[in-house]
Amino acid sequence: MKLLSFKQVYPGDRLPSFTRILICVIICITTSMLLECAVFQLPALIYRYDPVTFRASSGEVKVRTSSEKVPLSEEETNSILVERNNRKILSEYLGTKQEEKEDDTLIENNDGTFSRLIRKTLLTVEFDKPYYIDKIGLRVEGADMTGSGFSVYAIVSGVQKKDAVYTSIDGRISEAVANVSQKADLLKIELMSREELDEDNIEFTIRNDFAPNLCRIAWLFVFLVTVAALFELGISLERSPHWCFAILCFMMGMLIILGIGTNQVSFDEHVHAKAAYKLSFLSTIETTESAMQMSSNRLPLFHNPDERRLIEHYEQANHDYSWADIGFQSILPRTEDRVYYPLAIGFFLGRTLQLSFADTVMLAKTGNLLCYIAICFFAIKWAKRYRELVIMTALLPGNLFLASSISYDMLVNSCLLLGSVLMFNEFFEEGSRLKPVPACIMLLSFVVGCLSKPVYILMVLMTLFYGKKKFTSLSKCIIFKAAVIILAGLMIYNIFRPTPVSGSDYVLVSNISFAGDKRNVGSSVMGQIGYIFSNPLAYTMLLLGQMKEMLLGYLVKGKGFFQYGYTGSAPMIVTYIAMAAALAFSFFGPADKKGDVDVSLRHKALSTPVRILTLIMCFGVTCVIWTSMYVSFTAVGANTIRGVQGRYFTPFLLPMCLTLLNDKRTGRLSIQNRIRTVFGLMSFINMLMILIFIIYAYDV
């Protein structure tokens, strides 16, 4: 399938000229910068002053101290219990005595809950006149500030107009910056720490600098360019939506990458980061302190550009290969680890180019994003009749976020999307023969997409229902289907009996009795399988109940489906709008009043047996996914199934929508406007989420 240029395919159509595009881009850049300076930096222009620093021991600041017992959250408690259980398992395996970590501030209550003893230091300073305080930077020297934080109360004429602003302090930096953005003539800072602090070592600075925010400027630029493109690009949207997708996805993905930086806010990011980082080396692994913190989910978190500078400086200071930890691995990676190649290439390039740690991490994420764009590019290009649905799936906030993070889910989502497109294209053209190249790409997409999550390979079993007309002979039809069954069977078999690839694999893969996700206490694969077989009816009721619970959660109970990792999820109204659009694009074909819509772009219905099989496939694989999490991630015999997330079912959205396609109903929108609508809708949702959950959470 040779990629032809636009002018070769459609010589008569006109693209916006280069000059027009350049003028548009310049206008967008200029407008973004002007908006940033004139609107968001206005307080800095009006209330100008040099930064003012106070020391707690100076006479200007009043200091008062106290102590308090604070109960830990369920998550913190679970984390302590999991760590204790893992230390117990490790000591049993090594035959050593279990050592309990000492933490003087941790109190175990009689009812089994935990509390922590917190020391509070209240700093009060009164100004001679009200200051507009944009940011407060607080620094404590010579103390362990682990688990510390401070709240800022800005008071004007005795009235506190807004809620207190809270910021945590990372013990490794011992410094934090809070965004206050309020006027105050009286300032109270409540500093919470685990140990008593020396007043001489506490200082804070109030500032209101003119500092244009690059992330916000970038966001404004992308927003304006997207709006301009939706209006300017008429015929291009219809003829080359895959190119439009590539550019838009790249811009939004880069916003996410640049905005998040080294903050670890994606699902299990540290697990993926560790595997990708190791894969970027051949046999000798050099793990710097920063890489080690990244692998153990302990990188400091920033909340504004000032903290970001401090933290990136800290990370770079600890990214020294001269004192890195040296480890060894086989140069032959395990099958499941190969999915990290897009990330590993980024880590490798960052190291080779001697980039900073933060830039290396962002380069790794960029590798992931580019790979995602490349695969989805072809999925959209080859979808033809239902490109809007494929664009919508590719630009789902969860998918875009995972593509811009350190995660292998990018490969799962994109490859399964491409594989599904090619598989269902054959069902739409039941009379035409299955060609070798699409068949090869389809099967390869499923295999690569299922390398890390083999349960999804069951989707490829839909090809068993290709008719005889797809093949030149009956024997070839039978052999094809037998080969597909064996292929899927081998991938499933590898879950239970993985093939040892290198020496270090052997202990890991040879003993299934040790299997079970150690992030959860009490999990055991063999134990859980035994429980299911002993109680099939009870398990079936549990499974169906949990599935119903999750579906209702996303549909009516306010659980957001569109998530950007741990940063947040979009409100329900957004989910409803997107669902309505997907259903409308599925149910209604493009407007065709003049009858000039190309045959290859008109909606076509799947046959009824294929629709039923698709729904059975979606339901069946869903059940298998739930069961796999019950077996590997949930304590034996538990009455809930833990660890299942809505994003696991994203690969089924397209097949479900395709069952609604029909050739009887047409809508009012032309193909061009349909694609414009879907790009506009998904861009709007993603840009809004980027602004709220990323820019305003971490970069302002």
Add this chain to the structure above:
Amino acid sequence: MKKKEKWSGILFPALTLLCFLGFMGSLVFPNKVLDTYEINMHQEEGEPEVLLPLSYDEPIVYEVDTGDRPMSGVQLGISKRGASQAGRILSYGVYSSGEMICESEYDISLGDDLQYVYLPFQSAEKCKGKLSIQLTLKKTGADGSGEILPGLCANFTPVENAGLILPEDIVPEPLITGPGSGAKSRRIYHLLKEKEVQLKGYHIYSHDTYPFLYDMRILTFLFLAVSMTTGFGGRRKRA
């Protein structure tokens, strides 16, 4: 037949065959790797490490039960006790049910004063089940090291599926001598009455890995399926 289809008809069956050969090759010619298992390298706090002097006359017999797995060797701590040990060789023979399976030697004068040395077994595939490893000293040429005999590192930590038979004239000594050696010796004497001495070290096993097996078998069936969509080997349908 179009050129593209013609090439597909050759390429994909060829790839299938290639992957099948790779599949068979991976299965028939696996990669052998060594695994090191730490058996006894720690002792309880307060318990001493000891040295078992080797002897020319009576062997120290180390008994292990490997189960079904063939053992490739052991890694034991050998101390030269400050002497050069020139002309001295550690001879070790592996026995099963009284019959010798293999015998090898290690020149003690090599290496550091205290080193955990890998002692490989020549016929490793036969070394499984209940084994007795007999360790004795041998001389080669003139023995210039005097009365200081090398020793094996040991402690009093119980080890599953392993045991030690010491000749009567071998008395465990403190591993580290110096101030307090007398007290250590008395402690060892008391411990000998309560506990058994165990050699410190590692067991080495080998196993097969199949680096390309998973890929080759998946790709074999993938390309086989794709080959069935080509015109290869079939009659062309008339239009």
